[in-house]
Amino acid sequence: MAEVRLEGVTKRFGATVAVADLTLPVGDGEFVVLLGPTGAGKSTTLRLVAGLERADAGRVLIGGRDVTRAPPVERDVAFVFQQFALYPHLSVYDNLAFPLRAPARRTPADVVDRKVREVAALLRIESKLANRATQLSGGQMQRVAIGRALVRSPAVYLMDEPLSSLDAKLRAELRLELQRIQRDLGATILYVTHDQTEAMTMATRIGVMDRGRLVQLGTPRQIYEDPDDTYVATRLGQPAINLLPARLFEGTPMPRGTATVGARTEHLRITRATKGHAAGRVRWIEHLGDQNHLHIDVGAHKIVTLAEPDAGIDVGDPVDLALVGALWFDAAGARIRAGA
Amino acid sequence: MPAAGLSTAHSIVEPTPLARRIAGTIVIAYAVLALIPLVWIGLTSIKSPPDSISYPPKVLPWVDFEPTIEGYCNLFTTRSRQTPEYIASLPPADDRCEALARGKGMVVVGPSNYVPRFVNSVVIAFGSTVLAVVLGTLAAYGFSRFRVPLKDDLLFFILSTRMMPPIAVAIPIFLMYRELGLSDTRLGMILLYTSVNVSLAVWLLKGFIDEIPREYEEAAMIDGYTRLQAFVKVVLPQATTGIAATAIFCLIFAWNEYAFAVLLTSGSAQTAPPFIPIIIGEGGQDWPAVAAGTTLFLLPILAFTILLRKQLLRGITFGAVRK
Ligand SMILES: Nc1ncnc2c1ncn2[C@@H]1O[C@H](COP(=O)(O)OP(=O)(O)O)[C@@H](O)[C@H]1O
Numbered sequence: 083m084a085e086v087r088l089e090g091v092t093k094r095f096g097a098t099v100a101v102a103d104l105t106l107p108v109g110d111g112e113f114v115v116l117l118g119p120t121g122a123g124k125s126t127t128l129r130l131v132a133g134l135e136r137a138d139a140g141r142v143l144i145g146g147r148d149v150t151r152a153p154p155v156e157r158d159v160a161f162v163f164q165q166f167a168l169y170p171h172l173s174v175y176d177n178l179a180f181p182l183r184a185p186a187r188r189t190p191a192d193v194v195d196r197k198v199r200e201v202a203a204l205l206r207i208e209s210k211l212a213n214r215a216t217q218l219s220g221g222q223m224q225r226v227a228i229g230r231a232l233v234r235s236p237a238v239y240l241m242d243e244p245l246s247s248l249d250a251k252l253r254a255e256l257r258l259e260l261q262r263i264q265r266d267l268g269a270t271i272l273y274v275t276h277d278q279t280e281a282m283t284m285a286t287r288i289g290v291m292d293r294g295r296l297v298q299l300g301t302p303r304q305i306y307e308d309p310d311d312t313y314v315a316t317r318l319g320q321p322a323i324n325l326l327p328a329r330l331f332e333g334t335p336m337p338r339g340t341a342t343v344g345a346r347t348e349h350l351r352i353t354r355a356t357k358g359h360a361a362g363r364v365r366w367i368e369h370l371g372d373q374n375h376l377h378i379d380v381g382a383h384k385i386v387t388l389a390e391p392d393a394g395i396d397v398g399d400p401v402d403l404a405l406v407g408a409l410w411f412d413a414a415g416a417r418i419r420a421g422a
Numbered sequence: 423m424p425a426a427g428l429s430t431a432h433s434i435v436e437p438t439p440l441a442r443r444i445a446g447t448i449v450i451a452y453a454v455l456a457l458i459p460l461v462w463i464g465l466t467s468i469k470s471p472p473d474s475i476s477y478p479p480k481v482l483p484w485v486d487f488e489p490t491i492e493g494y495c496n497l498f499t500t501r502s503r504q505t506p507e508y509i510a511s512l513p514p515a516d517d518r519c520e521a522l523a524r525g526k527g528m529v530v531v532g533p534s535n536y537v538p539r540f541v542n543s544v545v546i547a548f549g550s551t552v553l554a555v556v557l558g559t560l561a562a563y564g565f566s567r568f569r570v571p572l573k574d575d576l577l578f579f580i581l582s583t584r585m586m587p588p589i590a591v592a593i594p595i596f597l598m599y600r601e602l603g604l605s606d607t608r609l610g611m612i613l614l615y616t617s618v619n620v621s622l623a624v625w626l627l628k629g630f631i632d633e634i635p636r637e638y639e640e641a642a643m644i645d646g647y648t649r650l651q652a653f654v655k656v657v658l659p660q661a662t663t664g665i666a667a668t669a670i671f672c673l674i675f676a677w678n679e680y681a682f683a684v685l686l687t688s689g690s691a692q693t694a695p696p697f698i699p700i701i702i703g704e705g706g707q708d709w710p711a712v713a714a715g716t717t718l719f720l721l722p723i724l725a726f727t728i729l730l731r732k733q734l735l736r737g738i739t740f741g742a743v744r745k
């Protein structure tokens with residue numbers, strides 16, 4: 083395992099700037115998750131590390147070595163693609179053995195066999211080794227795809243939305259498995275997703291990307307609790323953070339220059355209005371079983387927040403809102419840190 | 423298209439039994455229509471020369487006419503007329519063809535040119551097919567995967583070579599081949615058919631290779647294979663369907679080609695198509711021999727097509743039901 087550094091890396095495709103001046107250090111044994119919407123440049127970042135794309139500017143270092151111009155084979159990385167992960171003309175066994183049989187690696191046959199069986203056991207696909215890759219379920223295919231990376235001990239694992247084509251249950255299962263594997267192997271992993279649950283649960287650090295830029299890098303806790311701007315704030319949280327104009331909260335003390343108030347569920351106290359004048363009205367309630375999503379109209383604005391099912395609030399009820407700590411943002415969307 | 427794929431790319435709407443029956447009737451009717459000339463050729467090849475041109479035509483063997491292998495004998499041998507005394511002085515005939523010839527006052531003097539012409543056809547058609555498919559695969563891969571300068575123009579240029587009938591350039595090619603000493607050589611014919619077929623091969627194969635996700639090669643290259651190794655280990659196995667279909671198309675063209683063969687070959691490199699129709703018997707065209715030559719000439723293509731029919735069917739649908 084090794085550390086990976088991107089230093090000021092830029093990659094253009096024609097007029098599109100896919101990755102812009104990206105600096106990203108990934109420590110040895112760290113699990114860094116890149117989070118961002120489609121088109122943010124996450125895949126391109128991974129491909130730059132793998133050597134599948136050549137950076138227009140900046141440097142890529144793996145284990146301290148400058149590999150900016152090195153071909154993929156010299157970089158010692160393993161890549162898990164979102165799709166097209168397995169060779170359809172090979173058996174599961176041969177798929178797993180494929181990286182070890184590479185001419186550049188020349189692994190003795192008995193070592194190949196041992197490794198393949200080891201990884202198959204780890205991923206619980208031993209019974210499928212003789213199957214053709216096309217005869218597996220989606221979850222099994224994805225396990226084999228991850229297995230193809232695990233048979234090697236590369237400097238870094240690169241994973242591009244490896245779980246996105248799976249159903250929720252499998253995804254949860256593989257999420258745990260990946261974390262366990264990462265801990266057991268002490269692996270360095272750079273992982274791409276647009277799923278906030280994956281980012282929150284697996285990452286040692288999250289890098290939030292937007293239009294090719296790395297907007298913020300921090301622990302899941304930092305990204306959630308201490309976002310640098312409204313963009314980062316909206317990446318995490320279920321339901322999403324409510325961004326409201328500051329004038330809705332006249333009377334609430336807030337830093338100078340606050341234009342937008344970011345209120346997550348835990349920042350909002352919702353009570354049934356008892357006085358004649360109410361701040362808002364409940365428009366809709368989504369029942370999720372253990373909890374309810376309240377959709378509240380506040381003037382022309384909408385708020386979504388969680389409420390206990392036994393909170394005694396019904397559709398149409400007038401409600402009062404109180405802020406219990408919140409995130410303050412200026413007119414440009416940048417965070418104003420209280421006390422700063 | 424999911425990862426290593428689900429294998430149901432068929433129509434979701436199952437045809438009704440009636441629709442099936444109508445479709446079946448149409449297919450059978452068409453098959454009969456298409457097969458009539460072939461059956462007629464086969465029948466003619468086992469008739470005697472007078473039966474082959476009798477009017478009204480004789481259709482049913484053993485009913486309308488007595489089958490004979492005379493056509494095949496005449497196809498494979500050359501014969502000369504002899505006096506009855508000479509024939510009577512010979513030892514008994516040692517094979518059926520000799521006996522048939524003597525019955526007509528002739529003796530077999532040697533093999534005909536059919537076998538060498540047939541061999542020429544095999545060498546030229548398969549040689550040019552292999553070349554066209556190899557070149558086509560490499561070119562298609564390049565066009566599919568790399569940023570080639572002027573890619574679209576080059577591809578259009580390649581396609582444009584098929585836009586006029588090849589025979590339109592017959593005279594320049596004839597002159598050029600004479601200058602270069604390629605006239606009536608197998609090499610010349612292989613080069614010619616290759617150059618005609620390679621454009622088809624590039625376009626067909628590019629379609630197939632475009633459909634193979636490049637992630638496969640990228641994964642292989644990350645895993646420690648060079649691009650060439652990845653091409654051989656990952657791309658080729660998945661392109662076999664396309665390669666087989668392309669090969670059949672190329673082979674059929676080269677095998678059946680007539681115009682250039684007439685123009686450019688006359689002797690040692692002559693292929694079967696220009697040879698077969700000019701098989702002359704006593705008193706004109708020897709139709710049973712011509713039919714026999716044609717029947718045998720059809721067999722290799724028939725075998726090849728049946729062998730690869732699955733790939734061919736998929737190939738014709740151009741990857742639409744590939745998985
Ligand atoms: N090979 C390519 N050619 C042209 N544009 C590309 C290519 N790869 C990516 N892009 C563009 O770069 C941007 C970032 O893409 P990508 O890294 O795939 O984003 P993400 O993985 O975050 O969805 C997108 O605008 C995409 O259209």
Ligand SMILES: [Mg+2]
Binds near residue numbers: 121124126242
């Ligand atoms: Mg992507």
